[in-house]
Amino acid sequence: MGVELKAVMEEGKTILPACTLEGQIIGVYTDIQKMQLIMQQLKQQGYVHHVMDGQYRRLKVEEAFRFYMKMAGCPQSLEEMLELLGLKKLRKKKVTDLSLSQQQRIAFLRPYLYGGTFLTIExxxxxxxxxxxxxxxxLIQQLAERGSIVLLLSNNLEDLLISTNDIFRIDSSGFHKMDFNEEQPTITEEEPVIKIEKIQTKKNDKTILFNPPEIDYIESLDGEILVNVAGVSYNCSLTLQELEKRLRAYGFYRCHRSYIVNLQKVREIITWTKNSYSLKLSVGEGTVVPLSRNKLSELKELVGIS
Amino acid sequence: MNISIKRIQAIFTKDYKEFSRNYAVSIMVFMPFVLALFYNKMGIHTIDSYFMTINLTLAMVTAFVQSCLIAEEKESNTLRSLMMSPASIADILIGKSSLVFAISAIVLAVTIYLLGYKPGNVLVLALALAVSILFYIALGTICGLFTKTVMEASVAALPVMGIFSFGPMVLGLSEKYPIAGIAEWLPSSQLILLAEGLEAAMPAKEIVVSFAVMIGWTIAAIIAASVLYKKRMTDD
Structure with missing residues (x-):
């Protein structure tokens, strides 16, 4: 698997997605194995921050700050930097006496100070x-504002979403951008409404319930309502009007006075003559549902075809 | 290769702080003093006994501390980020080595004083010791790069001590086993020959030969250390 990934990365010379710009923060959502490989390949291009990198534990906090700042030739003052990382009160303590999170702040001085135009953070x-x-x-935001391309690697999507919406997942064929709906967060905040629609039918005195997506189409024949599922018809006690109302949300459409069709199963619009149309379904062979002439344009609009 | 005094200083300061607070390593600095006092009180005042202590100091302090400084970076997982920092290889090695050089110089001076050794020509001896310190620093660097922890590094310093500190003793066997004569060309043996020469007004030519041998060893060790360091840098 590693070899495959490498091939992909070598093809593009650099493994970066094509759309990277200065000052962009890119998230890569991947597993640990691939992360190691990516970091291995990127270390020639810029600073790589490993989560396992250690500390000079015997130094005091301010001594560690001074060391990293001197190494990088950082123009800011020690006070500013201590303030920035929220360690002002702990400046006289030894690094080893800090909490793990506070130690990680000090470790982050390295990518923050050493990072050039491109850096990778695990x-x-x-x-x-x-x-x-x-x-x-x-700090990551500041790095981006400074014009660096920041590549964040994580196998925790929520972590990546803190810093960026440009998140890619990676597989053997390369990088793939992940889509995030703007509404997504608001939906999760709301109380989830669980609504289950089942269509009740009867067959040989048995009551059978169907999930809407299972249904191919519904027809009205001699005053009886027949629900067609996989080539078999079941009686239903609801009227077409009621069914249309209940099933609209599931992608059903009243294509004809006596037909309701599951649009997701439509494969072909057959034009018999100028005024006569049918819908061919993808189920069975030659299951065809009539389509009213006046409904054609509405249907085309609904499924977004011309 | 660009060298930045500021970065060298930063590494020097950082390593000094870490070294002085790591008692397991810094305690070694006092060992030669004990040895020197011991010899002095016993009333042994021969060039051989002086240089027994001095060569032991070079292995126990110089090579040991240098290897520990590098092994410690590995043990605490900081070497990788140090290698990726803006500091060049030269910055890092000079920063660490200059600290070890300073420590070694001070320890040697105090040891020589405690031994009661009064060399015939202080300047030439100081120069010879400086070259020796550089050689042992390079050896320590190699030891540090081959080991992963401070624990391992202190073990790796043992063969250095065995070969270079005790090597000159083998010379005593050279009449019986001619092969032992090779030990004469060890830098530690050359250091002793040089010191003996300083007492007995040895011809300048032989002093130059001794220096040449020591410098040869030093250059070889420094090259080996930097090649190894570069290799380690690309490895991980």
């Missing part, structure tokens, strides 16, 4: 308290 928010997450998210 698991940016791995096992951190909320304060630290906020600080690190702020």
């Amino acid at each position: 698991e940016p928010f791995h096992r951190m308290d909320t304060d630290t997450r906020m600080i690190i998210a702020g």
